[in-house]
Amino acid sequence: MNIYDIAQIAGVSIATVSRVVNDSPRVSEKTKRKVRAIMEEYGYTPNVFARGLGLDSMKTIGIICPDVSDAYMADAVAHLERGLHEYGYDCILCCSGYKQLNKEKYVSLLLAKRIDALILVGSTYAGEEESQVKYLHEAAKRLPVFLINGYVEGEDIYCAYGDDWAVTYDVTGKMIESGRKRILFLCDSHSYSANQKLAGYEAALRDHGLPVLGDLKLYVKNRIHTVRDILLERRDLKFDSVVASDDGLAVGAIKYANAKLLKVPEDLCITGFNNSVLSTCCEPELSSVDNRVEELCRLTIEHTMMVLQGKKEEVPLKSQVPCRLVKRCTTDF
Amino acid sequence: MNIYDIAQIAGVSIATVSRVVNDSPRVSEKTKRKVRAIMEEYGYTPNVFARGLGLDSMKTIGIICPDVSDAYMADAVAHLERGLHEYGYDCILCCSGYKQLNKEKYVSLLLAKRIDALILVGSTYAGEEESQVKYLHEAAKRLPVFLINGYVEGEDIYCAYGDDWAVTYDVTGKMIESGRKRILFLCDSHSYSANQKLAGYEAALRDHGLPVLGDLKLYVKNRIHTVRDILLERRDLKFDSVVASDDGLAVGAIKYANAKLLKVPEDLCITGFNNSVLSTCCEPELSSVDNRVEELCRLTIEHTMMVLQGKKEEVPLKSQVPCRLVKRCTTDF
DNA sequence: TTGAAAGCGGTACCAC
DNA sequence: GTGGTACCGCTTTCAA
Numbered sequence: 001m002n003i004y005d006i007a008q009i010a011g012v013s014i015a016t017v018s019r020v021v022n023d024s025p026r027v028s029e030k031t032k033r034k035v036r037a038i039m040e041e042y043g044y045t046p047n048v049f050a051r052g053l054g055l056d057s058m059k060t061i062g063i064i065c066p067d068v069s070d071a072y073m074a075d076a077v078a079h080l081e082r083g084l085h086e087y088g089y090d091c092i093l094c095c096s097g098y099k100q101l102n103k104e105k106y107v108s109l110l111l112a113k114r115i116d117a118l119i120l121v122g123s124t125y126a127g128e129e130e131s132q133v134k135y136l137h138e139a140a141k142r143l144p145v146f147l148i149n150g151y152v153e154g155e156d157i158y159c160a161y162g163d164d165w166a167v168t169y170d171v172t173g174k175m176i177e178s179g180r181k182r183i184l185f186l187c188d189s190h191s192y193s194a195n196q197k198l199a200g201y202e203a204a205l206r207d208h209g210l211p212v213l214g215d216l217k218l219y220v221k222n223r224i225h226t227v228r229d230i231l232l233e234r235r236d237l238k239f240d241s242v243v244a245s246d247d248g249l250a251v252g253a254i255k256y257a258n259a260k261l262l263k264v265p266e267d268l269c270i271t272g273f274n275n276s277v278l279s280t281c282c283e284p285e286l287s288s289v290d291n292r293v294e295e296l297c298r299l300t301i302e303h304t305m306m307v308l309q310g311k312k313e314e315v316p317l318k319s320q321v322p323c324r325l326v327k328r329c330t331t332d333f
Numbered sequence: 334m335n336i337y338d339i340a341q342i343a344g345v346s347i348a349t350v351s352r353v354v355n356d357s358p359r360v361s362e363k364t365k366r367k368v369r370a371i372m373e374e375y376g377y378t379p380n381v382f383a384r385g386l387g388l389d390s391m392k393t394i395g396i397i398c399p400d401v402s403d404a405y406m407a408d409a410v411a412h413l414e415r416g417l418h419e420y421g422y423d424c425i426l427c428c429s430g431y432k433q434l435n436k437e438k439y440v441s442l443l444l445a446k447r448i449d450a451l452i453l454v455g456s457t458y459a460g461e462e463e464s465q466v467k468y469l470h471e472a473a474k475r476l477p478v479f480l481i482n483g484y485v486e487g488e489d490i491y492c493a494y495g496d497d498w499a500v501t502y503d504v505t506g507k508m509i510e511s512g513r514k515r516i517l518f519l520c521d522s523h524s525y526s527a528n529q530k531l532a533g534y535e536a537a538l539r540d541h542g543l544p545v546l547g548d549l550k551l552y553v554k555n556r557i558h559t560v561r562d563i564l565l566e567r568r569d570l571k572f573d574s575v576v577a578s579d580d581g582l583a584v585g586a587i588k589y590a591n592a593k594l595l596k597v598p599e600d601l602c603i604t605g606f607n608n609s610v611l612s613t614c615c616e617p618e619l620s621s622v623d624n625r626v627e628e629l630c631r632l633t634i635e636h637t638m639m640v641l642q643g644k645k646e647e648v649p650l651k652s653q654v655p656c657r658l659v660k661r662c663t664t665d666f
Numbered sequence: 667t668t669g670a671a672a673g674c675g676g677t678a679c680c681a682c
Numbered sequence: 683g684t685g686g687t688a689c690c691g692c693t694t695t696c697a698a
Binding site for chain 1: 389
């Protein structure tokens, strides 16, 4: 059943049917009703390919994230999908992993699919150096690119991210003010956001007259037991508190504390990041920074729609959303 | 840059360019090289819409799940996306929620997008009665439909699921054999898989000569604190063990035990389902049934490809994968 | 308000 | 092995 069939049955031209489908004002109400009734009766659905050919758009948005099985990204993807769907857009989801080559491959693959916009979730896409974000600039020449949780400067690259620096500065400061002197910084990558957190942590130490010690900056794989075991093995490492860049790492620290029978937060004060289920699952429950994914996604969707509607002048290239610490049982401030 | 441009530059016909793009054997190696070089040079990518129009396929597979922010589904989606991508297929992801109407809407939306196959993740799609799966039968008339974690009988509906009944029967049996007499069954839905688990639980009770008590079958919302609080409030409810249909529910039970200072597993023996991060995050760590998503996804992908390659006779309509209990600290058998 | 017809960018059949 | 060309199903301009 195609537009020709409908036209014939309705006794009008395909142009008219097309206008009805697109709800053009230049068709009489009477004709509209008639044609609609027939489309309904025969269960006609316009062919998306033919439509795409003409309009060069399929109302589809590409979402790339390193790995949806990560709770934070899954959450983001869920919010994005829901929101975009409300605007009549579908989502093609791609999990690129963390390797540069694959990120680039996925982007060009999506470009070939003629998606309407590209949304990248995760600060890994912000790259560590200019050469790593070149592909984003290239992509941005063809369609609007949106980054969640990272910042890349460039025309038509719109970024939404939390103030990781500020919140980490703040949390670290509070730890110091509550008497901690040796704060361990736990991290699992060198992404944009990880670097922001690290910088905030270091600034807080400096501003409070504490030394920035290389030993106390630990890069570990984000697996609970791995973190616990590494901390247990490093008997040389002395610390009275932990600022972790992810809940998984923080829970590893909690497991370490439990294993060593340390009192939390008295002997070891711990904060995580992302405010995921993990933080209410562990024991004691984890104080964690809420990165406000929902808000970041909301903003991104809003911006995407504005840009797609040609109002890109009204959309800021960078949008920062304030994070906030959700206090539970692993902090005493 | 389209096929006509390339043809002109290369001094061949569009037919030849098309053949080169599709790597047809009926083009001389020399011509292929020449045309390929030009395509490369000008960065030509075939228009997917035009191609779709002709072939009526866009090498895209629709994935529907109730909610990707759920760890289990996120995991499944991640596996599916990775696997399908290896076969050159992209994924359109839809989160339908649990309402019948929305499930149906999403399916017809995807059908209109002319996807090549449909994969549904979650036993909620198996429905509770025939009328609820009618839309799947309709869809299956147009394209192959795959279910992960649920069973629906019907032509061209291929299902892969764990043996929830058997593993629950088994676990419940072991609890009884280790001396438990009042086993609480925790559940958050009436989905196909939930019903299987319940049936396995009840069968085990019966086979061991224990009564099936309505009080001990509890339907709760899958939120850790909610579960804990409900159990704390129900002071009338006596139980010495818990079989939960999801890790989240089981962790709720652990929180309850911790709050009441019950010893786990001595005073309260607990098992969860899905073997998610939650099970290694909580304290004590949870024994949980591994539902083998990865294997379910692997099978589904394999089957999808076979069906799309026209070998549907070789694909079984139902594939069962044995689950297994991963023992941690909340059980003593 | 409606219709005719020219694209959109490919695929595939049929000649040569 | 290569080229010519009729589709695929829709949008949109131009005329009427």
